Amino acid sequence: MTSGRRSPSQKTISTKNGKRETPSLKRPGPSARERKEDSPSGTTQRLTEDLRSSGIHPTQQRLRVFQTLTESKGHLSAEEIHGLIRSQTPRIGLATIYRTLHALKEKGLVEEHRFNDEFSRYEAKPAKHHDHLICIECGKVVEFDQPVIEQLQVAAARENHFTIVSHRLEIYGICESCQRLRKEHDALLL
Amino acid sequence: MTSGRRSPSQKTISTKNGKRETPSLKRPGPSARERKEDSPSGTTQRLTEDLRSSGIHPTQQRLRVFQTLTESKGHLSAEEIHGLIRSQTPRIGLATIYRTLHALKEKGLVEEHRFNDEFSRYEAKPAKHHDHLICIECGKVVEFDQPVIEQLQVAAARENHFTIVSHRLEIYGICESCQRLRKEHDALLL
DNA sequence: ATTTGTGCAAACAGTTTGCACCAAG
DNA sequence: CTTGGTGCAAACTGTTTGCACAAAT
Numbered sequence: 340m341t342s343g344r345r346s347p348s349q350k351t352i353s354t355k356n357g358k359r360e361t362p363s364l365k366r367p368g369p370s371a372r373e374r375k376e377d378s379p380s381g382t383t384q385r386l387t388e389d390l391r392s393s394g395i396h397p398t399q400q401r402l403r404v405f406q407t408l409t410e411s412k413g414h415l416s417a418e419e420i421h422g423l424i425r426s427q428t429p430r431i432g433l434a435t436i437y438r439t440l441h442a443l444k445e446k447g448l449v450e451e452h453r454f455n456d457e458f459s460r461y462e463a464k465p466a467k468h469h470d471h472l473i474c475i476e477c478g479k480v481v482e483f484d485q486p487v488i489e490q491l492q493v494a495a496a497r498e499n500h501f502t503i504v505s506h507r508l509e510i511y512g513i514c515e516s517c518q519r520l521r522k523e524h525d526a527l528l529l
Numbered sequence: 530m531t532s533g534r535r536s537p538s539q540k541t542i543s544t545k546n547g548k549r550e551t552p553s554l555k556r557p558g559p560s561a562r563e564r565k566e567d568s569p570s571g572t573t574q575r576l577t578e579d580l581r582s583s584g585i586h587p588t589q590q591r592l593r594v595f596q597t598l599t600e601s602k603g604h605l606s607a608e609e610i611h612g613l614i615r616s617q618t619p620r621i622g623l624a625t626i627y628r629t630l631h632a633l634k635e636k637g638l639v640e641e642h643r644f645n646d647e648f649s650r651y652e653a654k655p656a657k658h659h660d661h662l663i664c665i666e667c668g669k670v671v672e673f674d675q676p677v678i679e680q681l682q683v684a685a686a687r688e689n690h691f692t693i694v695s696h697r698l699e700i701y702g703i704c705e706s707c708q709r710l711r712k713e714h715d716a717l718l719l
Numbered sequence: 720a721t722t723t724g725t726g727c728a729a730a731c732a733g734t735t736t737g738c739a740c741c742a743a744g
Numbered sequence: 745c746t747t748g749g750t751g752c753a754a755a756c757t758g759t760t761t762g763c764a765c766a767a768a769t
Contacts, residue, residue: 398742398749417733432751437734453643458733472691483685488678492700495673500705501662508698510682515690588724588767607758622726627759648758 382406393446400424400431404439405463408449414460414480454480454509470508476517572596583636590614590621594629595653598639604650604670644670644699660698666707 386405390397403424408415411423421436440461443449452460454473469484488508496503513521576595580587593614598605601613611626630651633639642650644663659674678698686693703711 396748400750430751433733434735434752435750438750441735451646453646456641456643456649459646470685472686472689474691475694481689481691483689485681485685487681488698491675491677491681492698495660495675496662496700496702499662499671499673500708501664501671501700501702502708503700503702504665505702506698506700508678508682508696510686510691510693510696512686512691512693512695518690518692586723586768590725620726623758624727624760625725628724631760 382410389448393448395442395446395448399428400435401439401442403428403431404436405443405448408443408461408463412462414452414454414462416458416460420461454478455511470510472510472512474514474517475511476513476520479514481514572600579638583638585632585636585638589618590625591629591632593618593621594626595633595638598633598651599653602652604642604644604652606648606650610651642697644668645701660700662700662702664704664707665701666703666710669704671704 383402383406386409387397387402390401390405395401404420407420407423415423417433417436417440420440421431421433424431424436440449440451444451444461448464449461450464452462452471454460454471455475455478465482467484469482470488472481472483473479474481485508488506492503492506573592573596576599577587577592580591580595585591594610597610597613605613607623607626607630610630611621611623614621614626630639630641634641634651638654639651640654642652642661644650644661645665655672657674659672660678662671662673663669664671675698678696682693682696
C-alpha cells in the first residue's frame, strides 16, 4: 500500500485515437536542416560537431535530445525530455528519444542513472566524474565529487582481482529544506 | 539489436492454461503449520522468530522467501526466488514473492539492489553494511567493505547540508575469470 | 465470523521493436 | 534508388493490484 511510484506521466495515453489519419503535416518549415531554432547561437554547432565526431548522424531530433540534456543541467527522464522537446517541436516520438538516448549512452555522451528504484534518468556526461547525493523526500539530486574515493575503489578492486571500468556512489539522505519541513511538521504534533 | 536485457525468465508464461480448474490440491500435508520441511533443523525457527519480531506474520510462503534469501547467499531476483521455491512448493504465486519482498524490505530484513540497469535483486540484509563489485561481463557480484568510505560520505553530506540515511557504492569492472577469457579471445584474433 | 494472506489473471509503466513512410545522398 | 532515421502503435517485461477463495484466530 502507499506504493509511491512517482511516474512522469500520469496515465498511459489510451492508444486508440489517431490511427494514421493525416500523415501529411510532417514538416512545416523549409529544408528543415539549417534551422537553428531559438537556441543560443554557437551552441548548436558545437553539439552537432560532438555528435558527428562520435559517429552519430546529427539529425534534428538527435540534436534536440542532446541539446536538451546539455542545457537543462538536471537529470531528466525520457518522458521529461520528450515533453520539453515536444513543447517546441510537436511531432517527435518517444521511441526516438529512447533510441537516441541509447546511442548517446553507447558513445559515452550521456550517462544513465537509476536513483532509488525509479525509472531511468539521463544527464550529459560531465567532463569529470562526480557522484550523487539524493534526497529521499523530494528527489532532489546534488552532485559532488570526492577524489579520494577513486583510490579506495582501486584498492577494493585489486583485492578482488577486478579491473575497474566505472563506479557509482549514491548517498541517500534528507536535504536541508526537507529537514526543515520535517521539523515544522514534528513541531505541530507536539 | 543486441539489446542485452538478460531476463530471468525467457518468456512470459502464456497465461491461458489453468483457469482455476482444480482449486483442490492446495495442501497436501496435515495441518501444514508445524512442517519443518528439509531445512537445517533450528534455522527455520530462528527465521520465524525474526519475522515475528519484525511484525511480519510468519506464513509458510513468507518464511520460504526469507529462507531462500538467507540460505542462498547471492543476490536473487524475484523470479529466481520464485523458481527456487517453486521447485519444492509448487503452488506459490509470483505476486506473493513481490508482496513478501516488499514487506521484508520495509522492515529492513532485506535489501533491494538494481545493479547496472537490470531488474531488482534482493539479499538478506547483512549485519554490517557492505558494497558491491559487479562484473560487467558475467554479472558476478562480490561484496566488499571499505570503512573509510563511511567518513567520506559524511563529509560530502555535511558540505551539502544533507542528513545521511544510506549510501550505495557500486564498482563495475571485469572479474578475474572474464579477464582471462578476454585475453584468450584476443589471442585468437592475432 | 472476522481478519489476514494467497493464487491467479489482469492491469500498469517504462522501454523496445516492427513497419510504413520520410529524408538525404 | 538506396540507405538510414522517424512516428506510431503494438509488443514486451518486471512489478503491482483487484478479487475470490483459503487459512488462522
